[in-house]
Amino acid sequence: xxxxxxxxxxxxxxxxxxxxxxxxxxxxxxxxxxxxxxxxxxxxxxxxxxxxxxxxxxxxxxxxxxxxxxxxxxxxxxxxxxxxxxxxxxxxxxxxxxxxxxxxxxxxxxxxxxxxxxxxxxxxxxxxxxxxxxxxxxxxxxxxxxxxxxxxxxxxxxxxxxxxxxxxxxxxxxxxxxxxxxxxxxxxxxxxxxxxxxxxxxxxxxxxxxxxxxxxxxxxxxxxxxxxxxxxxxxxxxxxxxxxxxxxxxxxxxxxxxxxxxxxxxxxxxxxxxxxxxxxxxxxxxxxxxxxxxxxxxxxxxxxxxxxxxxxxxxxxxxxxxxxxxxxxxxxxxxxxxxxxxxxxxxxxxxxxxxxxxxxxxxxxxxxxxxxxxxxxxxxxxxxxxxxxxxxxxxxxxxxxxxxxxxx
Amino acid sequence: xxxxxxxxxxxxxxxxxxxxxxxxxxxxxxxxxxxxxxxxxxxxxxxxxxxxxxxxxxxxxxxxxxxxxxxxxxxxxxxxxxxxxxxxxxxxxxxxxxxxxxxxxxxxxxxxxxxxxxxxxxxxxxxxxxxxxxxxxxxxxxxxxxxxxxxxxxxxxxxxxxxxxxxxxxxxxxxxxxxxxxxxxxxxxxxxxxxxxxxxxxxxxxxxxxxxxxxxxxxxxxxxxxxxxxxxxxxxxxxxxxxxxxxxxxxxxxxxxxxxxxxxxxxxxxxxxxxxxxxxxxxxxxxxxxxxxxxxxxxxxxxx
Numbered sequence: 001x002x003x004x005x006x007x008x009x010x011x012x013x014x015x016x017x018x019x020x021x022x023x024x025x026x027x028x029x030x031x032x033x034x035x036x037x038x039x040x041x042x043x044x045x046x047x048x049x050x051x052x053x054x055x056x057x058x059x060x061x062x063x064x065x066x067x068x069x070x071x072x073x074x075x076x077x078x079x080x081x082x083x084x085x086x087x088x089x090x091x092x093x094x095x096x097x098x099x100x101x102x103x104x105x106x107x108x109x110x111x112x113x114x115x116x117x118x119x120x121x122x123x124x125x126x127x128x129x130x131x132x133x134x135x136x137x138x139x140x141x142x143x144x145x146x147x148x149x150x151x152x153x154x155x156x157x158x159x160x161x162x163x164x165x166x167x168x169x170x171x172x173x174x175x176x177x178x179x180x181x182x183x184x185x186x187x188x189x190x191x192x193x194x195x196x197x198x199x200x201x202x203x204x205x206x207x208x209x210x211x212x213x214x215x216x217x218x219x220x221x222x223x224x225x226x227x228x229x230x231x232x233x234x235x236x237x238x239x240x241x242x243x244x245x246x247x248x249x250x251x252x253x254x255x256x257x258x259x260x261x262x263x264x265x266x267x268x269x270x271x272x273x274x275x276x277x278x279x280x281x282x283x284x285x286x287x288x289x290x291x292x293x294x295x296x297x298x299x300x301x302x303x304x305x306x307x308x309x310x311x312x313x314x315x316x317x318x319x320x321x322x323x324x325x326x327x328x329x330x331x332x333x334x335x336x337x338x339x340x341x342x343x344x345x346x347x348x349x350x351x352x353x354x355x356x357x358x359x360x361x362x363x364x365x366x367x368x369x370x371x372x373x374x375x376x377x378x379x380x381x382x383x384x385x386x387x388x389x390x391x392x393x394x395x396x397x398x399x400x401x402x403x404x405x406x407x408x
Numbered sequence: 409x410x411x412x413x414x415x416x417x418x419x420x421x422x423x424x425x426x427x428x429x430x431x432x433x434x435x436x437x438x439x440x441x442x443x444x445x446x447x448x449x450x451x452x453x454x455x456x457x458x459x460x461x462x463x464x465x466x467x468x469x470x471x472x473x474x475x476x477x478x479x480x481x482x483x484x485x486x487x488x489x490x491x492x493x494x495x496x497x498x499x500x501x502x503x504x505x506x507x508x509x510x511x512x513x514x515x516x517x518x519x520x521x522x523x524x525x526x527x528x529x530x531x532x533x534x535x536x537x538x539x540x541x542x543x544x545x546x547x548x549x550x551x552x553x554x555x556x557x558x559x560x561x562x563x564x565x566x567x568x569x570x571x572x573x574x575x576x577x578x579x580x581x582x583x584x585x586x587x588x589x590x591x592x593x594x595x596x597x598x599x600x601x602x603x604x605x606x607x608x609x610x611x612x613x614x615x616x617x618x619x620x621x622x623x624x625x626x627x628x629x630x631x632x633x634x635x636x637x638x639x640x641x642x643x644x645x646x647x648x649x650x651x652x653x654x655x656x657x658x659x660x661x662x663x664x665x666x667x668x669x670x671x672x673x674x675x676x677x678x679x680x681x682x683x684x685x686x687x688x689x690x691x692x693x694x695x696x697x698x699x700x701x702x703x704x705x706x707x708x709x710x711x712x
Binding site: 051052053072073074075076078079080082084085087088089090099102103104111132133134135140151283291 | 604606607609610611612613614616617620624628629641649707708709710711
């Protein structure tokens with residue numbers, strides 16, 4: 001087991017394309033680190049540089065104390081699980097798992113013992129004699145895992161290992177890999193574009209965008225205090241609603257702070273403003289406000305909510321999931337139009353709302369008791385204590401002054 | 409990619425089941441046979457036409473010399489008692505023919521092995537290793553495909569004279585290998601390109617050296633291509649006449665030995681016929697032996 005350190009790592013391809021720049025990241029010993037980001041953000045390239053499958057153009061990668069920039073893959077003592085599994089098609093499951101041990105020229109008895117141990121852990125024992133072509137997708141995935149764990153390496157590298165599985169199996173394997181990693185205590189770097197995997201599996205999550213690290217934090221912190229618009233919009237499903245707004249300081253008529261969305265106004269609790277001193281500098285200025293879908297509720301279910309915490313909206317779509325209801329509604333406000341927002345929309349395959357439109361679609365996650373139906377005009381109660389604020393120019397989250405813009 | 413060898417028992421089983429499921433009657437099957445009938449007849453006619461000369465050669469090789477000169481080979485069908493294996497016995501008593509048979513085997517086998525080894529090593533390098541000038545070098549190799557062998561006969565002849573390779577098995581092996589290489593490298597490289605890169609990267613991380621990857625992964629996975637190349641090259645070398653005539657005097661493969669039996673007046677047909685048939689049967693056996701390596705779906709199950 002060993003820590004893995006990226007020290008100012010960059011990757012520039014021969015054609016001049018820059019895939020990763022200035023990556024500084026410490027993956028602690030035994031830590032489960034997830035690299036997440038939209039496609040093309042450089043996460044896989046970063047992983048492959050640790051594996052030794054890509055040359056490192058700038059900076060240093062260390063495994064333990066050793067700089068591995070010029071160490072060939074086979075001497076790095078790491079194991080990798082590929083998205084495609086990359087099983088050896090002509091070898092049986094047993095030989096696939098034992099392959100790495102045979103290369104190490106271990107005694108026969110030990111090879112056999114370790115191979116069978118790994119197979120037992122992964123429930124592969126009845127399949128040991130089969131060829132990969134006679135296995136199901138989930139079984140192939142487990143063989144790929146077995147090939148990695150049998151080696152007892154310094155670190156596991158996993159490149160979207162679950163993306164070829166169907167949804168149900170993916171959930172099951174997600175838990176299994178997390179459990180396995182905990183049992184074995186092997187440092188793991190796990191690449192995924194699926195933010196649910198990132199949230200559920202990682203001890204810490206590193207969000208990347210366009211080759212640059214955005215934020216590294218434990219999943220909950222990432223969710224609660226996204227360092228910028230991109231992280232806020234990327235983490236969470238359904239995604240955070242991002243709207244153009246104006247921050248207003250109380251005057252003679254009204255007490256306290258409020259945020260204006262189009263013609264509507266939401267009052268901000270004093271604790272929120274107090275906990276984010278940097279907000280003061282934005283008085284009477286434009287900001288981007290972020291509302292998580294679960295911080296919206298059907299007003300019919302919260303009749304006691306005051307009027308200054310409500311938004312009027314027209315329901316465009318209702319998706320009942322049984323345990324909750326996802327409601328897409330349009331409200332009289334501008335959708336935020338920062339480049340990050342457009343990029344996120346592009347990544348999820350949706351066209352960004354036209355910035356000139358006077359109505360924005362917001363998504364709420366309601367209790368299944370909500371009776372809201374399509375085309376209803378409804379009021380949504382906003383949990384104003386949980387709002388997020390971002391700078392319009394820089395996209396950075398607005399928190400305590402000294403934290404602004406700093407990577408956590 | 410599915411394993412779809414037509415003789416796969418599971419495949420046959422599935423087809424039977426299919427038939428049961430659809431409840432296809434015997435009548436329907438007969439009907440289908442008739443519908444495909446004309447095609448089958450055509451194929452049979454072509455096959456028969458193709459086989460007639462070979463069959464004639466075989467029958468001729470069984471006839472005593474006296475019969476050959478007097479009647480056509482087809483008479484033996486009416487009189488099977490005429491057939492005899494004496495010609496073959498005499499053939500194997502003939503020292504020259506036996507020697508040349510051994511020489512042919514030496515040339516063909518040696519050259520095939522050498523070619524397969526060099527072509528697959530080079531193919532792997534061209535497909536998967538990075539080195540300066542790789543692509544230019546590959547284009548040059550491809551360009552060599554169009555060089556006709558005849559243009560090299562005289563220069564190589566004088567080269568062999570001065571290096572002592574003239575009239576040796578090694579000389580013939582080297583010449584055939586050299587001219588087989590462009591195609592061999594081209595074939596192997598293209599096949600190896602089709603092997604998913606992930607497999608090799610995975611092996612590299614598992615601790616394998618390039619040589620080990622080549623021996624443990626590339627060669628087994630490349631068997632279909634290697635078998636094709638081996639058959640091509642074996643047949644080509646086995647049937648070669650011009651190269652052996654040019655570079656051999658006493659080193660005579662079977663083709664040259666048979667050729668030298670033809671006379672301006674009359675012929676040694678009782679020797680030529682069985683020798684020719686033998687010279688035809690051996691490559692056929694090699695083909696049938698290697699044919700089982702033409703497996704489809706070799707890579708099935710490796711990557712999704």
